[in-house]
Amino acid sequence: MTVSRVLKDEHVSAATRERVLAAVRELGYRRNEVARNLRLGRPSGMIGLVVTNLANPFYSRLALGAEQVAEQHGLRLVLGNTGEQVQRERELVEDLVSRRVDGMIVVPAGATHRHLSSAALGGTPVVLASRPPSGIDADTVLVDDFGGAQAATAQLLAEGHRSVGFLGNPPALFTGAERFRGYWAAHEEAGLTPREEWVRRGPYDIPTAEAAALELLDREDAPTALFCTNNRITLGAYRAVLRLDTDTALAGFDDFEMADMLKVPVTVVSYDADEVGRRAARLLLDRIEQAPDKPPGPARRTVVPTSVVRYGV
Amino acid sequence: MTVSRVLKDEHVSAATRERVLAAVRELGYRRNEVARNLRLGRPSGMIGLVVTNLANPFYSRLALGAEQVAEQHGLRLVLGNTGEQVQRERELVEDLVSRRVDGMIVVPAGATHRHLSSAALGGTPVVLASRPPSGIDADTVLVDDFGGAQAATAQLLAEGHRSVGFLGNPPALFTGAERFRGYWAAHEEAGLTPREEWVRRGPYDIPTAEAAALELLDREDAPTALFCTNNRITLGAYRAVLRLDTDTALAGFDDFEMADMLKVPVTVVSYDADEVGRRAARLLLDRIEQAPDKPPGPARRTVVPTSVVRYGV
DNA sequence: CTGTTAGCGCATTCAT
């Protein structure tokens, strides 16, 4: 008991304090935070972070941003990787609740999110990142997929391109659908309609993107520019451009190193991935720190802006 | 008590089991793993991972590898980022011990590691990754910095280059020192001695590497090839090569996308970053699962191999 | 097969 008081810095006589501290040093005693939290009726002082693929730099930056904010509030980050498997996601969030995390940030893998609602998780606060909730209400942080794609495509059109191809994720992915919508909207705004023959919504990595681009650029009516929905696909398209030695202009979502050193002009949609993590952590902390008796307040949504960067030849 | 038995799947009558499970579903009851671990006298079922910079893909891959192995054993990963600050590292490992992690993997930031010994941490098992222990004994996973650098440099020499410059981290960093040693050894093995004027041990990112390379390549007796100690530096060097339009050959530690699409030949030291994390987690699990009464056994060290990949023009 | 007792390490509350 006296030790507890000393460590909490309560009124203890200087003499006993010293004796206690000496013993603490000698024994290497460390207060058991687990037992402490249990006794205090508090959660674990950790926040869960469930991502789909930590190998993707976007998510590791997100993790870093979240860690920064969590750290400032004395919270640790518990990490889980789902590999886009909904089953794994279910197990992970369940486990995090059982470990009594203060809250969690989730990049949802599947199409249905009922198991991610705060209610389904026994009231544990949840923030969704990168993909919006479907079928539930939840705080969310998104990237401006639509706006970024639109602006980049508009840039190609403004440069005079009238045949802009599309290379991107399947529409089942929210980001894929949004970025396609942006591509389309830019055309409409310019009074144009994209040709479906120039749209490839299958490629998902460098080789498949390269193949799709080769096929597209090999047509008689090949597009003179390509919009790519992420940097893997942009790189694949660039490989195709190099191989065919065309001067196809490229635009793509996600900035990447060396974008300024390619042999064709590249326009890139850039954004701050750390910021996605920081905002998610802040939304979560708002929920966590809110008095638990008050009514929860409506779900909030914030969109991280993008900017278009044009790299010359 | 009965609930506890049902959840542990012990001998309970089918009838009560059903009643309990029904109630569990209805109430959304989840066993408190924190209290459970406390009662069972076990640690938290989590392993700590303390890295210097999660924005570096090497460390996020390491984290991914560690997570994979941890997950297979039902352990979660708690993440900490030090930003190379020893003070932060001290606080983090202290906190992890207080949270009763089963063990931790640390990429040590500073030069002195006494605060990272298992003994200093109250017996919590520790594995060091990427950098070797100094002043303490600890299980360690390293990358073959020396061998990789030597092989890549040897490759340049085998191609006929007789003036190979060095661009790399300050020698204070273990990896920097080892990679320099490899560079040097390759020369000695070929009966050569590198010229100190061609050695730049300052650059640490793309711009500083580019500047150093520009300066080096602008000399009258400019080297015809450069060995770079990591991919940031290789990219910086490549920028310089592009700018000066020389045909300097490049070799560098760390593989990177597009290495095969540059306009000069690039030789790259490639290795499996995930494997570093996996091995670290396995070493840690060995310690964790070892009977606590047995004598600890000597510290083990394992080195992840590298391979040299030559990309043509 | 099910309930009771006791205690993991801690801190709140109530004594002294």
Place this chain on the structure above:
DNA sequence: ATGAATGCGCTAACAG
């Protein structure tokens, strides 16, 4: 200013 009792949620050990 310090110590004793009590209980956070759980389960091993022991009844019944």
